[in-house]
Amino acid sequence: MQTNSLHRLGDLQLRILQSLWKHHHAGVAQVRQDVGINLAYTTVATMLRKMEIKGLVEHQQQGRRFIYQATVQKDQVTHGLADRFVDHLFQGNLAGAIGHLLETRVVDPNDLDRLEAIIHQHRQTLSK
Amino acid sequence: MQTNSLHRLGDLQLRILQSLWKHHHAGVAQVRQDVGINLAYTTVATMLRKMEIKGLVEHQQQGRRFIYQATVQKDQVTHGLADRFVDHLFQGNLAGAIGHLLETRVVDPNDLDRLEAIIHQHRQTLSK
DNA sequence: ATGGGAATACTACCACGGTAGTATTGTGTG
DNA sequence: CACACAATACTACCGTGGTAGTATTCCCAT
Numbered sequence: 001m002q003t004n005s006l007h008r009l010g011d012l013q014l015r016i017l018q019s020l021w022k023h024h025h026a027g028v029a030q031v032r033q034d035v036g037i038n039l040a041y042t043t044v045a046t047m048l049r050k051m052e053i054k055g056l057v058e059h060q061q062q063g064r065r066f067i068y069q070a071t072v073q074k075d076q077v078t079h080g081l082a083d084r085f086v087d088h089l090f091q092g093n094l095a096g097a098i099g100h101l102l103e104t105r106v107v108d109p110n111d112l113d114r115l116e117a118i119i120h121q122h123r124q125t126l127s128k
Numbered sequence: 129m130q131t132n133s134l135h136r137l138g139d140l141q142l143r144i145l146q147s148l149w150k151h152h153h154a155g156v157a158q159v160r161q162d163v164g165i166n167l168a169y170t171t172v173a174t175m176l177r178k179m180e181i182k183g184l185v186e187h188q189q190q191g192r193r194f195i196y197q198a199t200v201q202k203d204q205v206t207h208g209l210a211d212r213f214v215d216h217l218f219q220g221n222l223a224g225a226i227g228h229l230l231e232t233r234v235v236d237p238n239d240l241d242r243l244e245a246i247i248h249q250h251r252q253t254l255s256k
Numbered sequence: 257a258t259g260g261g262a263a264t265a266c267t268a269c270c271a272c273g274g275t276a277g278t279a280t281t282g283t284g285t286g
Numbered sequence: 287c288a289c290a291c292a293a294t295a296c297t298a299c300c301g302t303g304g305t306a307g308t309a310t311t312c313c314c315a316t
Contacts, residue, residue: 010304041262043306047304064311081193082213084139084274086233089202089209096227102226138274143288169293170277174276178274192282192292
């Protein structure tokens with residue numbers, strides 16, 4: 001619910017959200033399937049419950065089981081993480097941050113194409 | 129020291145590292161200056177000590193005081209955070225991640241120019 | 257109808273980020 | 287030389303992510 005502090009999400013929470021975003025709504029077992037069957041069922045269930053308290057997800061009951069659903073949009077979370085990344089490490093300099101990403105990672109030509117397309121399109125929007 | 133789990137750094141730790149990267153080496157008081165004088169001196173000192181145990185920083189003694197220095201490079205931390213961002217949220221799709229960044233943030237034309245330059249340069253490197 | 261399994265509820269624990277108080281110690285200055 | 291001050295050492299505490307065991311409950315299949 002709270003848009004603040006969205007960057008504090010842990011790895012498991014992130015993976016759970018990922019799963020829920022994919023399925024739209026899913027039961028504990030399904031989430032656990034995505035998130036890693038190495039984890040105990042109760043671990044996933046507990047995390048889900050904690051996340052519900054924090055307002056990250058919600059559930060409806062369907063017979064015996066809980067069907068969960070994310071209440072935060074992927075965009076919000078992405079934005080939170082991006083803020084942290086860009087603001088903390090690059091003083092808010094987005095271009096610098098992206099430049100660094102490109103430099104320190106393997107990028108294939110296709111990606112470059114796609115990026116140029118995005119930039120191009122962006123320019124259109126701006127000039128309008 | 130450990131390259132793993134570098135993405136788990138908290139906000140304060142990130143700000144401390146930022147300060148150390150800037151100054152190269154700095155005493156507690158200096159770091160505290162950067163990080164926020166609203167924090168108690170001991171808070172910063174304690175955090176620094178904890179970070180030393182984790183191998184993120186090290187210190188040399190200079191007379192009475194400790195002069196700290198980061199032992200992790202900014203690149204490593206950036207990479208760690210970027211991994212989390214790109215891998216968790218975009219399944220490793222870097223272009224997708226960057227695209228999203230561009231879409232959800234305010235970008236001024238200058239940034240677009242710089243990005244295009246970077247992409248261009250990158251293409252050179254790749255084709256070589 | 258009843259037992260077994262599936263599902264949730266409750267509880268507990270550890271690690272660690274963040275914050276800071278108190279205690280101790282060393283040092284420079286008057 | 288003594289003392290105030292500055293700096294570190296030690297300890298503590300809260301919140302929360304992560305993990306899971308145990309207890310309870312309810313439904314379905316036999």
